[in-house]
Amino acid sequence: MPEENNKNKWEPRIIAFFCNWCTYTAADLAGVSRLKYAPNVKVIRVMCSGRIDPQFILQSLASGADGVLIGGCHPGDCHYSEGNYKMLRRFRLLQRILKSMGIEKERVRLEWISASEGEKVKTVINEMVDTIRELGPLGIPLNILEYNKDLIETKTEENRKEEVEYV
Amino acid sequence: MNIFMYNNNGTNIPNIGFYICHCGHNIAGMVDVTDVQKYAASLPGVTVSRDYKYMCSDPGQELIQKDIKEFGLNRIVVASCSPLLHEHTFRVATEKAGLNPYFFHMVNIRENVSWVTQDFKEATKKAKDLVRAAISRVFFHKPLIKKEVPINPDVLVLGGGIAGIHAALTIANAGKKVYLVEREATIGGHMAMFDKTFPTLDCAACILTPKMSAVKSHPNITLWTYSEVEKIEGFVGNYKATVLRKPRYVIEELCVGCMDCIDACIYKEAKYSDEFNLGLSMRKPIYIPFPQATPQVVLIDPETCIDFKSHRCKKTCIDICDREAIDLKQTAKYDEINVGTVILTTGFKTFDAKRAPQYGYGKFPNVFTSLELERMVNASGPTSGEVITRDGKKPAKVGIVHCVGSRDEKSNKWCSKVCCMYSLKLAHLIKEHTDAEVYNFYIDMRTPGKGYEEFYDKLMNEGVNFIRGRVAEITDWALVAEEENKLTIRVEDTLVGVVRRIPVDMVVLSVGLEPREDASDISRMFNISCSNEGFFLERHPKLAPVSTFTDGIFIAGACQGPKDIPESVAQAGAAAAEALSLICAGTIELEPNTASIIEEFCSGCKSCITLCPYTAILYNEDTKKACINEVLCKGCGTCVASCPSGSIIQNMFEDEQIYGEIEGLLKFAGIELADNKTEGKEIEHA
Numbered sequence: 108m109p110e111e112n113n114k115n116k117w118e119p120r121i122i123a124f125f126c127n128w129c130t131y132t133a134a135d136l137a138g139v140s141r142l143k144y145a146p147n148v149k150v151i152r153v154m155c156s157g158r159i160d161p162q163f164i165l166q167s168l169a170s171g172a173d174g175v176l177i178g179g180c181h182p183g184d185c186h187y188s189e190g191n192y193k194m195l196r197r198f199r200l201l202q203r204i205l206k207s208m209g210i211e212k213e214r215v216r217l218e219w220i221s222a223s224e225g226e227k228v229k230t231v232i233n234e235m236v237d238t239i240r241e242l243g244p245l246g247i248p249l250n251i252l253e254y255n256k257d258l259i260e261t262k263t264e265e266n267r268k269e270e271v272e273y274v
Numbered sequence: 275m276n277i278f279m280y281n282n283n284g285t286n287i288p289n290i291g292f293y294i295c296h297c298g299h300n301i302a303g304m305v306d307v308t309d310v311q312k313y314a315a316s317l318p319g320v321t322v323s324r325d326y327k328y329m330c331s332d333p334g335q336e337l338i339q340k341d342i343k344e345f346g347l348n349r350i351v352v353a354s355c356s357p358l359l360h361e362h363t364f365r366v367a368t369e370k371a372g373l374n375p376y377f378f379h380m381v382n383i384r385e386n387v388s389w390v391t392q393d394f395k396e397a398t399k400k401a402k403d404l405v406r407a408a409i410s411r412v413f414f415h416k417p418l419i420k421k422e423v424p425i426n427p428d429v430l431v432l433g434g435g436i437a438g439i440h441a442a443l444t445i446a447n448a449g450k451k452v453y454l455v456e457r458e459a460t461i462g463g464h465m466a467m468f469d470k471t472f473p474t475l476d477c478a479a480c481i482l483t484p485k486m487s488a489v490k491s492h493p494n495i496t497l498w499t500y501s502e503v504e505k506i507e508g509f510v511g512n513y514k515a516t517v518l519r520k521p522r523y524v525i526e527e528l529c530v531g532c533m534d535c536i537d538a539c540i541y542k543e544a545k546y547s548d549e550f551n552l553g554l555s556m557r558k559p560i561y562i563p564f565p566q567a568t569p570q571v572v573l574i575d576p577e578t579c580i581d582f583k584s585h586r587c588k589k590t591c592i593d594i595c596d597r598e599a600i601d602l603k604q605t606a607k608y609d610e611i612n613v614g615t616v617i618l619t620t621g622f623k624t625f626d627a628k629r630a631p632q633y634g635y636g637k638f639p640n641v642f643t644s645l646e647l648e649r650m651v652n653a654s655g656p657t658s659g660e661v662i663t664r665d666g667k668k669p670a671k672v673g674i675v676h677c678v679g680s681r682d683e684k685s686n687k688w689c690s691k692v693c694c695m696y697s698l699k700l701a702h703l704i705k706e707h708t709d710a711e712v713y714n715f716y717i718d719m720r721t722p723g724k725g726y727e728e729f730y731d732k733l734m735n736e737g738v739n740f741i742r743g744r745v746a747e748i749t750d751w752a753l754v755a756e757e758e759n760k761l762t763i764r765v766e767d768t769l770v771g772v773v774r775r776i777p778v779d780m781v782v783l784s785v786g787l788e789p790r791e792d793a794s795d796i797s798r799m800f801n802i803s804c805s806n807e808g809f810f811l812e813r814h815p816k817l818a819p820v821s822t823f824t825d826g827i828f829i830a831g832a833c834q835g836p837k838d839i840p841e842s843v844a845q846a847g848a849a850a851a852e853a854l855s856l857i858c859a860g861t862i863e864l865e866p867n868t869a870s871i872i873e874e875f876c877s878g879c880k881s882c883i884t885l886c887p888y889t890a891i892l893y894n895e896d897t898k899k900a901c902i903n904e905v906l907c908k909g910c911g912t913c914v915a916s917c918p919s920g921s922i923i924q925n926m927f928e929d930e931q932i933y934g935e936i937e938g939l940l941k942f943a944g945i946e947l948a949d950n951k952t953e954g955k956e957i958e959h960a
Binding site for chain 2: 120122127128129131132134135137138139141142143144146149150151152153154155157158159160161163166167170171172183184186187188189190193197221222223224229
């Protein structure tokens with residue numbers, strides 16, 4: 108991806124966490140129905156949206172994602188009764204944290220998509236990509252690199268590695 | 275964090291085998307598989323990287339097994355279709371070669387990439403990203419052992435229509451115990467309301483009632499009518515259902531169905547709307563739904579019984595019953611049953627014709643629904659088989675309007691599948707009973723099925739009129755003399771290209787099939803999904819039509835989608851066979867994706883305990899630590915995500931596995947590094 112630094116060629120990178128029972132199945136349905144959507148969203152499957160640790164989301168952003176999409180079952184439809192409610196609560200808290208960190212809240216989106224809503228997967232993903240494209244790159248790793256540039260340059264090769272790992 | 279340097283205590287250095295499937299043209303047509311295969315070969319830890327036409331085929335699986343033995347592979351990554359489809363296949367293949375199946379990971383590059391992307395380059399790039407994520411994830415995989423739990427051989431069948439009856443009998447005949455729970459006071463469902471069945475015109479009761487009595491008398495079937503499942507908990511093999519037994523105010527075990535009490539009721543005249551006959555006839559507060567009701571037990575409707583309303587009834591019914599079967603103080607009771615599998619056969623409801631106001635149902639007395647006409651032509655129905663208008667006259671002209679509440683943008687878009695055939699049947703029966711002139715108004719005639727097209731042919735030869743066109747409206751506004759006191763059907767005859775007005779004495783609306791009002795409640799209770807239309811969603815539309823996403827819960831009949839009787843019976847048999855195959859295996863393997871607590875890290879904060887929907891987490895007062903009961907844990911991972919000290923791990927979805935996936939997906943994000951610089955070297959992460 109040598110073009111990544113080229114602003115014109117920048118493409119949003121979005122990580123999606125989809126629950127196995129509803130949203131992941133819906134994404135499969137979108138595939139089976141041959142619905143076409145933007146290739147920017149890459150899905151990580153979890154058993155339940157309740158499994159999604161807010162840290163997954165923060166780590167994704169810190170590692171270079173421009174946005175995170177979370178898909179769970181509709182309220183009341185959770186395969187594990189109430190995991191999606193737990194996610195919703197965490198999501199609300201996380202939005203506040205994101206705000207305080209200066210990250211636009213639109214970068215993290217929570218959607219309820221049931222197993223039969225293949226069409227919704229397409230719409231949500233396309234919308235999300237458009238939103239992130241408008242917001243522009245988040246670029247946390249680049250920023251961090253920038254902050255630490257002087258520091259890093261003074262270190263030896265050995266130390267430099269450690270520093271980067273630490274970050 | 276340098277994930278690619280990870281190894282399991284220095285002893286288990288990942289030795290990854292990567293395989294990408296062409297899936298014919300399904301994947302190879304949109305993703306450059308050779309490019310991805312080469313790219314994967316360049317990733318750290320990958321020893322073998324291959325592409326193959328069909329990975330799921332036997333030679334494909336053998337390829338993996340051969341490589342495991344030859345190269346000592348200890349991680350397998352297959353990029354092909356959805357894990358929901360073939361994860362199991364490849365796990366079995368991995369296991370056969372002597373590697374723990376949980377060292378296998380699947381990348382979905384068909385449903386998630388090739389089928390949904392339009393650009394070849396973009397698709398290839400996305401596939402590479404996903405492959406990289408998977409390779410980086412498998413570094414953290416651990417060997418796991420599947421849990422085996424015994425299966426309770428008893429089966430719960432919910433809904434006593436023809437599907438439920440057939441499923442219950444099939445399982446009971448195999449020697450297993452069945453609980454058949456039916457909401458109404460009798461089993462039989464919609465089929466019991468029909469007169470004749472298409473295309474053979476054999477009488478519905480004649481073929482149904484023997485099966486109903488067989489259910490009642492079968493030693494392996496516990497029949498609970500007038501009952502509903504209130505709650506279900508547990509998991510495949512071990513469900514516990516709470517069944518509400520509604521009071522019928524008659525002791526079922528004592529009543530023999532002599533019906534003396536009905537004659538003795540102080541209401542000499544039946545004056546309450548009879549639900550079974552759709553309000554076309556009347557019943558008393560104490561009644562039996564229909565003559566062949568099973569069980570043959572009367573029931574009392576507390577809404578209409580005078581004793582419940584005023585407590586001042588002479589209670590003649592109690593006096594006459596020498597078996598002392600009537601108990602006006604009966605109350606609802608709850609029974610708990612343990613079953614291993616459940617078959618849902620909750621059926622359908624017909625479209626409410628009032629929702630299509632242009633057809634005047636409820637406004638014009640002589641507009642009937644097809645179900646009302648089914649009752650009317652039935653010899654034991656409200657008119658003893660006479661087809662008559664509301665004022666008791668034989669109609670001279672009858673119009674049958676197809677697709678009411680089907681194939682309609684305004685209500686239901688789907689084709690209800692059975693209406694064309696039952697409309698033809700009703701046309702035949704109306705002609706037989708009245709010799710009236712019958713008009714069928716159809717959009718398309720849909721008669722696929724054994725003997726169905728021949729039946730349509732037969733009807734055309736019988737002189738029934740067929741007019742192609744969706745009826746615009748039904749009106750009593752007469753424009754010419756012959757329309758006076760008649761219902762006029764206004765329709766565009768699309769074969770001739772003219773708008774016709776056809777005056778008739780009676781209109782039959784062929785109402786479509788819909789999900790029941792409480793289908794979504796049932797789906798939530800049993801933890802299954804509904805399709806967009808609201809019918810229960812099957813696990814796979816072609817290959818698992820009676821399974822659901824919840825193991826041990828099967829669906830059959832019209833609750834899954836509109837279906838005629840033969841199809842419902844076929845599905846019921848299939849669901850019964852699926853349940854039996856689970857039961858006969860004796861035990862079931864559960865995914866080992868359960869959570870466990872690392873005791874030394876647990877601070878004993880108890881925050882996980884209230885989060886667990888299965889109360890699988892207990893607090894050990896002695897050690898001051900939480901502890902997870904693995905038998906109860908279903909592996910949702912909610913506790914894992916919430917543990918402040920990170921002391922809970924979920925097998926198959928461990929934190930480091932997911933972080934591995936994240937890092938893999940975002941590798942080099944924002945850092946300028948060309949793909950080809952990665953070969954075998956360490957990769958730095960910022």
